[in-house]
Amino acid sequence: MRIDKVYNNNVVLVKGDNNEEIIVMGRGLGFQKKPGDEIDASLIEKTFVMQNSKATNELTRVYVDLSPAETEVVLDIIKHGQKVLNTTFDTAFYIALADHLHYTLQRNRENLTIQNPLSWEIRKFFPKEYQLGRDALKIIFEKIGIILPDDEISSIALHFINAQKDSGMIEQNYQISKIVTDILGIVRLFYGKVVNEDSVSYNRFITHIQYFAQRVVNGVVQGKNDSFCTNKLN
Numbered sequence: 001m002r003i004d005k006v007y008n009n010n011v012v013l014v015k016g017d018n019n020e021e022i023i024v025m026g027r028g029l030g031f032q033k034k035p036g037d038e039i040d041a042s043l044i045e046k047t048f049v050m051q052n053s054k055a056t057n058e059l060t061r062v063y064v065d066l067s068p069a070e071t072e073v074v075l076d077i078i079k080h081g082q083k084v085l086n087t088t089f090d091t092a093f094y095i096a097l098a099d100h101l102h103y104t105l106q107r108n109r110e111n112l113t114i115q116n117p118l119s120w121e122i123r124k125f126f127p128k129e130y131q132l133g134r135d136a137l138k139i140i141f142e143k144i145g146i147i148l149p150d151d152e153i154s155s156i157a158l159h160f161i162n163a164q165k166d167s168g169m170i171e172q173n174y175q176i177s178k179i180v181t182d183i184l185g186i187v188r189l190f191y192g193k194v195v196n197e198d199s200v201s202y203n204r205f206i207t208h209i210q211y212f213a214q215r216v217v218n219g220v221v222q223g224k225n226d227s228f229c230t231n232k233l234n
Contacts, residue, residue, distance in 0.1 A: 001014040001016075001022070001024070001038070001039045001041075002014060002015075002035075002036055002037065002038055002039070003030070003033055003034070003035055003036065003037050003038075003039060004021075004035055005035060006030040006033050006034065006035070007030065007060055007063060007064050008030060008063065008064065008066070008067075008068050008071060009028060009029070009030050009031045009068035009071070010025055010026060010027055010028065010029055010030060010063075010068055010071040010072060010075070011023065011024070011025050011029070011030060011060070011063045011064075011071060012024050012029055012030045012033065012039065013056070013060070014039065016049065020049055020050065021049075021050040021053070021056050022047055022048065022049050022050065023047070023048040023050060023056065023059055023060065024039060024044055024046075024047050024048075025044075025045055025046045025047075025048075025063075025071075025075060025094075026043040026044045026045040026046070026075075027043060027045065027072055027075065028043055029043045029044065031068075045075055045079070046075070046078075046094070048091050048094075055091070058095060059091060059094070059095055062095050062098045062099050062102065063098055065102050066098060066101070066102055069143060069144050070101060070102070070105065070144065071098075072143060073101065073139060073140055073143045073144060074094070074097055074098045074101055076139050076143065077097065077132075077135075077136045077139055077140075077156075078093070078094065078097065080132070080135060080136075080139070081132050081160055084128065084131075084132055084135075085128070085129075085132075085160065085164065087164065089163050090163075092163075093159065093163045096159055096162075096163075097156075097159050100155065100156070100159060101140075104148065104152060104155070105146065108146060108148060113149050113151065114151065114155075115151050116151045116152075116154040116155050116158075118154060118158065119151060119153075119154040120197075121177045121180070121181055122154045122157050122158060122161070123154065124177070124180075124206070124210075125173045125176060125177040125180075126157060126161050126173060129157040129158075129160040129161050130153060130154065130157045132156070132157060132160050133152070133153035133154060133155070133156040133157035133160070134153050136152075136153075136156045137150075137152060137153060137156075172217055175213075175217045176210065176213040176214055176217055179209075179212075179213035179216060179217070180206065180209050180210055180213050183209050183213075184206075184209070
């Protein structure tokens with residue numbers, strides 16, 4: 001394949017056999033290259049056959065804004081995520097994660113932070129994706145020397161969760177987490193007091209609610225000891 005356009009060191013545009021536009025990504029793929037040069041196939045990490053110019057513009061818009069080092073970070077995070085989750089991600093995920101990283105780094109330079117209100121739920125119900133978020137922060141630090149706040153762990157994890165929403169297990173966990181969160185909200189309103197989320201009683205209570213929510217989602221709504229939950233926060 002010959003290069004039609006170079007976007008940066010890691011992203012180039014080529015034309016396919018039927019003159020279709022193909023975005024090709026890989027570390028150093030476009031370094032010191034110009035239109036007409038042959039691509040080093042050994043450097044290719046991902047190819048996107050674009051259906052129309054709008055799709056091409058959307059993908060390239062995001063990656064043109066990233067520095068070569070930041071593009072490498074995105075590719076490394078995605079590659080690691082695919083290995084851990086044993087899956088592949090579509091074009092939308094490559095766009096969403098790169099866009100998120102771009103604005104996150106921009107906010108970091110301006111000393112702005114955004115808290116993620118779903119951090120607890122993500123950590124509790126999606127431990128694998130949460131660990132991927134933690135791994136992503138480590139990759140970012142190792143590659144570009146930037147330390148991002150811990151809230152970013154959940155924000156990045158959420159991208160991995162959303163990318164798997166077609167998975168039945170992911171959808172089930174979404175439903176369970178919503179039930180647990182709603183019940184906790186009701187409990188807080190009913191008792192009108194602040195709960196120590198680090199206490200043993202609280203965590204045992206959460207475990208009971210989680211099992212209850214799993215039964216509800218799975219259609220098994222009766223349990224022998226559900227009344228036991230009412231004693232957990234007293």
